[in-house]
Amino acid sequence: MADRLRSRTTATLAGDLVAPHMRLALFLLLAPALLWLLGLIVLPHVDLAVLSLRTRVAPRTYELGFGNYRTFIDEPLYWHTFVRTAVMSIFATVCTLLIAFPAAWYIAKIARGRAKSLLFVMCLIPFWVSETVRTLGWMILLRESGVLPRLLVELGITAKPVELLYHDTTILVGLVYTSMLFMVVPLVSALESLDDSLIEAAYDLGGNGLSILRQIVIPHAAPGIAAGSIIVFMLTLGNYLTPTLLGGKNSLWFTEQIYTQFITRFNWEQGAAFGFLLLVLSTAIVWLGLVVTGQKFGDVMRRS
Amino acid sequence: MIPSLPRSLVSRCANIGYVGAFFVFLFVPLVVVAVFAFNDANYPAPPWRGFTLNWFVGSSGGRIGLFGDAPLVKSVATSAIVACWVTALSIAFGAANAFLLERARFRGKTALSMLMLAPLVIPGVILGISILAFASRLAQFANDFLGIEIDFLRPGLPLVVLGQFSYIVSIATLTIAARLKRFDITLEEAAFNLGASRRDVFLTIMLPHLKPALVGAGAIAFLMSFENFNTTLMLVGSDAPLTIMMYGRMREGASPVLNAVSLFLMVASMLLALALLRRPERTDVSRALP
Numbered sequence: 001m002a003d004r005l006r007s008r009t010t011a012t013l014a015g016d017l018v019a020p021h022m023r024l025a026l027f028l029l030l031a032p033a034l035l036w037l038l039g040l041i042v043l044p045h046v047d048l049a050v051l052s053l054r055t056r057v058a059p060r061t062y063e064l065g066f067g068n069y070r071t072f073i074d075e076p077l078y079w080h081t082f083v084r085t086a087v088m089s090i091f092a093t094v095c096t097l098l099i100a101f102p103a104a105w106y107i108a109k110i111a112r113g114r115a116k117s118l119l120f121v122m123c124l125i126p127f128w129v130s131e132t133v134r135t136l137g138w139m140i141l142l143r144e145s146g147v148l149p150r151l152l153v154e155l156g157i158t159a160k161p162v163e164l165l166y167h168d169t170t171i172l173v174g175l176v177y178t179s180m181l182f183m184v185v186p187l188v189s190a191l192e193s194l195d196d197s198l199i200e201a202a203y204d205l206g207g208n209g210l211s212i213l214r215q216i217v218i219p220h221a222a223p224g225i226a227a228g229s230i231i232v233f234m235l236t237l238g239n240y241l242t243p244t245l246l247g248g249k250n251s252l253w254f255t256e257q258i259y260t261q262f263i264t265r266f267n268w269e270q271g272a273a274f275g276f277l278l279l280v281l282s283t284a285i286v287w288l289g290l291v292v293t294g295q296k297f298g299d300v301m302r303r304s
Numbered sequence: 305m306i307p308s309l310p311r312s313l314v315s316r317c318a319n320i321g322y323v324g325a326f327f328v329f330l331f332v333p334l335v336v337v338a339v340f341a342f343n344d345a346n347y348p349a350p351p352w353r354g355f356t357l358n359w360f361v362g363s364s365g366g367r368i369g370l371f372g373d374a375p376l377v378k379s380v381a382t383s384a385i386v387a388c389w390v391t392a393l394s395i396a397f398g399a400a401n402a403f404l405l406e407r408a409r410f411r412g413k414t415a416l417s418m419l420m421l422a423p424l425v426i427p428g429v430i431l432g433i434s435i436l437a438f439a440s441r442l443a444q445f446a447n448d449f450l451g452i453e454i455d456f457l458r459p460g461l462p463l464v465v466l467g468q469f470s471y472i473v474s475i476a477t478l479t480i481a482a483r484l485k486r487f488d489i490t491l492e493e494a495a496f497n498l499g500a501s502r503r504d505v506f507l508t509i510m511l512p513h514l515k516p517a518l519v520g521a522g523a524i525a526f527l528m529s530f531e532n533f534n535t536t537l538m539l540v541g542s543d544a545p546l547t548i549m550m551y552g553r554m555r556e557g558a559s560p561v562l563n564a565v566s567l568f569l570m571v572a573s574m575l576l577a578l579a580l581l582r583r584p585e586r587t588d589v590s591r592a593l594p
Contacts, residue, residue, distance in 0.1 A: 029404040032397045037419050040470035041426075044434035051437055103326040106319060109306050119323070121581060126330050128573040130531040132550045133566040137333025139554065140340055140563075145349040147336060180330065196306050203309050238427025241533050245554060255429045255534070262433050262538065272437060275430045286425055 045279075052272035068273035078257060078274070085254040086281060088168070089236040092175040096183045096232050097225065099176060104187035109196070120188060127181040135245050138174055139165065142246075166248040174242040179235055183228040190224025191217075226293035230286050237282050254278055334570060341563035348560045359564040370564040379549035380565070382461070383530050386545055389465045390472055390529035391522050397469075398476025398521055399514070405477070406484045421478075423471035432538025435467050460541030467535040472528050476521040483517030523580055527573060 055067030072078045107119045126134065141147045142164035149161035164170060194217065202212045218225070243253035258278065261271030340348040344356035346367070356362075362369035370376060405417055423431065436459065443457035456462035487510070495505045533547045540548050546565070553562055 032400040044438035047438045048434040106323045128577045132547050137337040150350045
């Protein structure tokens with residue numbers, strides 16, 4: 001591929017005309033990119049696809065076919081987990097959007113001057129800290145002997161401490177928390193570019209809060225909403241740490257199935273099939289999000 | 305809605321209340337982690353039993369503090385070594401890619417630039433397993449046909465570095481390319497006209513211009529590598545980096561020593577963040593945030 005790209009080169013660096021030494025320079029610049037993309041992205045994924053199509057029929061004997069994918073369909077646990085992960089990820093994305101939007105609005109439109117940049121930086125700070133640390137915080141807050149159950153007892157709301165970990169809601173809280181930054185940043189930048197005079201004009205023309213939000217703010221912020229949602233969804237779907245630690249044994253997250261097949265059971269063929277299914281789902285939803293909102297992939301990634 | 309429109313007192317209070325609650329939500333888990341690093345109890349849970357530094361410096365009575373906990377300290381060092389490699393590789397490859405995208409013209413460039421973004425939308429777990437499977441196939445191949453054993457293709461730190469690098473370099477590329485795009489090419493032409501060599505131009509004009517992006521990309525690469533969990537989990541061998549070590553201990557049960565190491569991480573990453581945010585060229589950093 002490198003040779004093909006090189007031989008088709010038309011013009012090159014800094015607008016110079018094609019000269020042998022410039023071709024060499026182009027090749028030298030292409031080499032790291034190709035090494036990275038072919039060696040670590042393209043070939044491993046092709047290999048993963050091939051691996052997922054092999055079925056173990058006897059020790060060290062394999063045959064080609066869709067056996068691993070059939071196992072996925074035949075075994076309810078697997079596809080239940082898959083559907084559950086997808087649905088909960090969508091739900092978590094919607095919750096993140098609903099919680100982040102008013103905060104982003106306040107930062108972009110209401111706060112002024114130093115308060116504005118201070119609030120924005122305060123949104124970023126928790127995310128400079130590792131996800132492991134943030135999850136540890138939630139575990140200390142929510143476990144039966146933790147801070148929140150104790151607070152509930154002392155306020156007289158519950159008679160004795162309740163276990164707040166290991167519920168679906170706990171997983172959801174953790175996922176929303178972990179994804180917040182990736183929603184707030186694109187929303188703030190989208191809302192900042194909305195001219196206040198448009199809102200004033202709409203108000204003067206008799207618009208109320210709801211109609212202004214629906215007809216002016218949301219259409220304007222759509223690219224930011226799309227960018228944030230796509231990234232949050234993707235990260236949530238691929239998350240491993242938060243569901244396993246906050247959900248415990250009941251978390252049933254699909255990345256956990258991949259881990260189990262790959263590392264615990266050493267059934268790489270099955271794990272590869274699961275990995276591919278997750279990749280297809282993730283790509284499909286990202287693509288769908290881009291098509292529905294009419295966005296370009298490159299713009300979305302640069303915006304976030 | 306906005307300050308220039310009449311707002312009722314109720315809606316103002318609701319606004320401020322909401323934003324207050326939002327920031328409480330953001331900061332409570334971190335505050336809790338920090339506070340219980342100093343609690344004089346064997347378990348990070350209320351009630352408060354007094355202040356202690358045991359979880360940092362303790363070495364007796366069943367309380368091994370952070371600095372006496374050899375495996376934990378070693379995992380911090382492992383993470384730092386991995387992060388240094390990832391940072392160096394990401395800056396080098398990211399800078400080369402940035403020049404490729406901004407300065408070179410060739411067929412298939414659009415496709416290549418799209419492909420460079422792809423690692424950002426591939427879940428980390430899948431990056432991990434695909435590199436694991438591919439490396440193991442290469443190792444198998446080398447073993448079967450050439451009769452040699454290639455150790456670094458087996459799960460371990462070299463694969464962890466490659467796995468993290470495979471997507472962090474995308475971010476470094478974006479950051480450095482954005483800065484290179486804003487470079488005024490006439491500066492370079494003027495320098496050439498005045499008789500500067502390629503090397504002079506690169507060292508005195510290009511490098512100072514790119515420096516903020518290189519520093520920003522490096523800091524982000526270091527931080528993302530240090531905090532990476534998903535990809536690392538799939539590729540790790542016997543030497544566990546910090547996130548993997550903490551995960552293992554969190555599953556076994558809780559000890560305030562984890563709070564202590566977390567607090568240490570928080571302080572370190574905040575110092576890094578503040579140092580970067582105070583720089584005049586903050587746009588490069590905030591744009592490339594994870």
